[in-house]
Amino acid sequence: MAIFSLLVTATPYSAQGQFSALQFVRVAINNGHSIKRVFFYADGVLVASRLNHPPSDEINLTKAWAKLAIEQDIDLVVCVTAALKRGITNHAEAERNALTGENLDPAFEISGLGQLTEAMLESDRLITFG
């Protein structure tokens, strides 16, 4: 059985990549593979805001990732530079950068590109969804 990591750069709702990535993770796990990490980069980080609130008849991508992460113990990592640039922050980064408020969904963590490099080194395959 293989270890996968994903790099997700697709913007939520205007592109399909986030949904495709979710599907890939679900199916990989159902077939006995494991997911080392999902790394969100560029516009992909926008999915990590807990304030995303799509209409109730549409998929809530933030909650879908969070549910999967909690059920399957998957590491969801958001690039700190890409996140801050787009108004996504947790408490620590808000304090460090003198920002008011925080909106990172608790299922995600903020970190650096080193986490992507590590995921690439420790996985059999890295699959990009953009």
Add this chain to the structure above:
Amino acid sequence: MKSLFILNNPTKLDACLNAMSTQDGLLLIEDAVIATHHSGLSCVTYALEEDLIARGLSQLVKQHLVNSNIKIIDYTQFVELTLQYDKTVSWL
């Protein structure tokens, strides 16, 4: 070293094909499944069934498949395909 090129944008098909070697494979996903109608696909080509169905192309492609080298795959086969190649290249 053989790579699986994953294409999600049909307008970038030509550039993607130019970058591929003969032993590489092409997987069409998302909007790029419409490229199943492209006549110049000489490489090993796969198309994601879920995305074909979402665009109403599934039956059309299946009827055309008799003399084509396009294989229709599901997500389980997508996952396994990434392991059959040495690496994947998402052509964005």
